[in-house]
Amino acid sequence: MSLVVVGSMAFDALETPFGKTDKIVGGAATYISLSSSYFVKPVNVVSVVGGDFDQDHIKLMHERNISTEGVQVKENEKSFFWSGRYFNDMNSRETLVTELNVLGDFDPIIPDSYQGCEYLMLGNLAPQVQKTVIERLTSKPKLIVMDTMNFWMDIALPELMETLKLVDVLSINDEEARQLSGEYSLVKAAKKIMAMGPKFLIIKKGEHGALLFNEDKVFFAPALPLEEVFDPTGAGDTFAGGFIGYIASTNDISFENMKRAIIYGSAMASFCVEKFGTERLKNLTQEEIENRVQKFVNLVAFDTVLQ
Numbered sequence: 030m031s032l033v034v035v036g037s038m039a040f041d042a043l044e045t046p047f048g049k050t051d052k053i054v055g056g057a058a059t060y061i062s063l064s065s066s067y068f069v070k071p072v073n074v075v076s077v078v079g080g081d082f083d084q085d086h087i088k089l090m091h092e093r094n095i096s097t098e099g100v101q102v103k104e105n106e107k108s109f110f111w112s113g114r115y116f117n118d119m120n121s122r123e124t125l126v127t128e129l130n131v132l133g134d135f136d137p138i139i140p141d142s143y144q145g146c147e148y149l150m151l152g153n154l155a156p157q158v159q160k161t162v163i164e165r166l167t168s169k170p171k172l173i174v175m176d177t178m179n180f181w182m183d184i185a186l187p188e189l190m191e192t193l194k195l196v197d198v199l200s201i202n203d204e205e206a207r208q209l210s211g212e213y214s215l216v217k218a219a220k221k222i223m224a225m226g227p228k229f230l231i232i233k234k235g236e237h238g239a240l241l242f243n244e245d246k247v248f249f250a251p252a253l254p255l256e257e258v259f260d261p262t263g264a265g266d267t268f269a270g271g272f273i274g275y276i277a278s279t280n281d282i283s284f285e286n287m288k289r290a291i292i293y294g295s296a297m298a299s300f301c302v303e304k305f306g307t308e309r310l311k312n313l314t315q316e317e318i319e320n321r322v323q324k325f326v327n328l329v330a331f332d333t334v335l336q
């Protein structure tokens with residue numbers, strides 16, 4: 030099954046209680062494509078970078094069967110740059126710097142070889158660009174999943190509302206769900222957000238797992254309790270990559286299969302946070318992934334006899 034992934038490819042500078050990094054490769058499309066590459070081949074990326082982007086990283090993407098034919102290179106411009114600092118609990122962070130650079134006037138091009146894709150993952154990016162990608166696909170994908178963040182709610186809410194009408198699944202964190210809906214209760218927030226367009230809503234709650242909503246159904250997936258969380262950057266995107274990757278590989282968009290996909294997404298995210306940046310996602314084995322999923326199964330399985 031074919032998958033197209035859209036999103037930022039970036040340089041990130043991160044600060045966590047465990048240390049600091051200076052300009053490492055990041056970005057939504059980077060994390061999503063690496064994560065989904067363990068499930069589908071090829072993963073087709075649409076993005077834009079500057080002439081300063083790391084060529085070794087592009088090589089790594091090719092080695093993992095990720096196509097960069099849809100990644101534009103603006104030789105004389107700088108790549109998107111984002112800097113963030115995590116608080117002590119690692120569950121919340123603040124954005125220190127967002128320099129859009131090449132993302133500022135990004136006009137996405139969809140190569141012919143990407144047309145006809147069955148699955149589309151709209152990673153974090155300007156909502157009007159996400160919408161343009163949908164419009165430039167010659168046939169409608171079977172499932173469109175979208176991620177976004179508070180930054181776009183602050184500066185492009187009307188455009189975000191337009192894009193939301195066109196997608197099937199929205200994946201955001203609890204803080205963003207509250208901001209978008211104006212509701213504190215996540216159940217009320219979910220109802221309001223699903224009325225904006227997406228039939229399915231995933232609300233990520235960091236170390237407290239994720240909720241999947243559809244109509245009046247709700248499913249909860251825990252996050253794996255880890256001894257050490259080194260760097261949560263990209264966990265949300267890695268989750269999304271595992272989620273859409275699993276769905277594409279099974280070609281089943283039912284709620285029941287989405288429950289499994291959410292566990293696969295959570296398993297992939299649990300690897301991501303173990304090291305800085307994309308480090309842990311570069312060479313996982315299928316066995317490691319299956320063992321991790323088994324840990325999730327063990328975490329929530331129990332026997333009981335109801336009286």
Ligand code: AMP
Binds near residue numbers: 178267
């Ligand atoms: P996550 O931790 O999954 O929310 O994603 C972190 C990634 O999102 C980082 O690698 C950033 O480069 C990227 N990012 C941060 N802000 C934005 C933004 N406004 N638009 C697109 N990507 C962003």
